[in-house]
Amino acid sequence: MTTADAEMSDSARDLARLVLIHGPVSRAELGRRLGLSPASLTRLSKPFLERGLFVETAEAAPAGAGRPAKPLDVRVDAGRFVGVKLTGDTAHAALTDLRASQLADAERTLRDHEVASVVDAVVALVHELGAAADLADGELAGVGVSIGGNVADQRVVTRAPFLGWRDVALADLLEARLGVPVDLENDVTALTVAEQWFGPARGTDAFAVVTVGAGVGYGLVMHDRVVTTRDTGLGLGGHLPLDPSGPLCADGHRGCASAMLSIPSICAQLGIALGREVRYDEVLELAASGHPLARSVTDAAGRALGRMMAYIANLAMVDTIVLSGEGVALWEVAGETALASLALDRDPEATPVVVHVDDAGFDSWARGAAAVAIQGALARLRLPA
Template sequence: MERTTAMEAAMTQVELGGSARELARQVLIHGPISRADLGRRLGLSPASLTRLSKPFLDRGLFVEAPDLVQGATGRPARPLDVRADARRFVGVKLSGDAAHAVLTDLRATAVAREERALDRHDPRAVVDVIGDLVETLLAVEGPDLPSVSGLGVSVGGNVADQRVVTRAPFLGWRDVALADLLEARLGLPVDVENDVTALTTAEQWFGPARGRDAFAVVTVGAGVGYGLVMHDRVVTTPDTGLGLGGHLPLDPSGPLCVDGHRGCSTAMLSIPSICAQVGIAFGREIGYDEVIELAAARHPLARSVTDAAGRSLGRMMGYIANLAMVDAIVLSGEGVGLWSVAGDTALAALAADRDPEASEVVVHVDDTGFDPWARGAAAVAIQGALARLRLPA
């Protein structure tokens, strides 16, 4: 039997263990973070923390941030942070009519953006659009930049094992092995996730609620979505992606949704429903931007619809705050313009549904468009890459 050389032994690779993966996740989300804080969060001794972080430092994935003075002794602390330029990723958010893509660094900061229309929804056509987006973004690469390490795709629907889109109503998909199709097309590792889950990940990493151990996300757009972070974890279940937050009963006198629920969150808050209600009143089709403009001008017909939507939004946030026991909610989505004309109404309804002595619920409005959705898809790819990472033994 051949002897193993020293070089071969040094090149032996081992799967990243659970503690190391969690260490990397904490540094990604919370870095720069002190070793003392990491030790408390992970329940690790200083020696274990040093042992686990050394391979990341050796490979250039972590860096030691500038010294901070720690405690009364004035002892310097060297916080850990990720080296953001060590890896690059692509994130793609699929909607019913477009694909939005970003090229990011290891912290999911966008360095380039592209968008393509989705004229067809058959999976092969969508894969071609995503492939064109990725190849366009890859052209941003230069000789001194790291190659792309993975692709994340987020879709409105249910996803199994970050591989198969089991249901995507806006695309008309059932059981589409999207990750396999894209990996065959691009030769990159691919992770697929529900879009609201990916967005919630993005909000946890770099959104206005960053640093909170618990908060909720409500999205308003073509549909209504709900995400939750609890104990510093994005909450997912096998039913994530079914849009269960879209059918909360909010107004017993409201219109019907397509599934026959009267006054549910979809009926009261989604863009198609709001436009349909105002359009019926005007006797013509009307776009969402025009609805918001009319409401801002205090047109009575438009205002009655947006006020009802604002009250329903406040009630939905009240349900979430009361039942999930969170005191911060991020409002996002392409329909977030509703807040500009109905935010005060929503906050009044939220307060009315809370105990007077309960903590104030802070509402953060993220009106940055599709960028956080695509960056969230990239964040999913970054997490997937960490799970697959192999370090020297």
């Protein structure tokens, strides 16, 4: 994926994005989505085909329909990328192809939260995956890093509460060590990209993502585009009030999404009731066995989750929600309660909300970071005029 003469136009970039997400996709569908004539579509796709980024796939034509159509798809082996998901404790990485399909993965525990230590961990992961895949020099096209917090221009981590960071030029630091382009993104945004590309909602042009884990996250896709604002990364979905009699979150909000659904809060609630510390897996095991105190906590979480999904469906006007995150196992003991709560807060004549549960763990987050790197590589690509 080298450079050529002219910067890619917005239309060419949109074409590349659609083929990445939806390929193999017919030219007729691409023309409809982009508002392009067949001639314009041919002109825009030609450089991608000539440089081996796109391929034409054969599609048999119905009897008497003339020549078979040739849908466009990406050549998945045209580049290799690494995506890294950073948490407060670990760095989880995935090596992917051009469609963000996972080829290998690796994980490292963070020694501490010092910037230099985290950079060392990410660099080590990238080198480990490159060596395992026997990548030649120049074969790695880019690295994406997702992080819980705020990111400016996909270059600087302006705020990362789980790491205690402010204004860290992480992309520059990593590029100086790795010698390849690096793109940063908020982790929930990157996960939403992952769900759009290859998750259970792939092909749906409007859906929401709710993540349950160390915190509570919310992502949104509208008109086939991931929605971001300057406040993306603040975790505003975690402040949504859900239960007026619930516990307080760290910011003093009673019964908000973070207080009701985050792993630390759920563990703290049952721990207080039992008079001892409990792990998240123990909370779920006790609830599954019918322990009354554990069931009380997980049932309250289920009702809160259902209400949150109803708010999202009602206000964003989506009927598909993907539930993900390291705490998604809550669904096993509270899913029915959540669905009942969701139904209560919806108009009975409203379209039923489809809930997909993505339990792939950090692999989806890391592949989302890789997808961000792929998008960044395409944005920087220069094509012949």
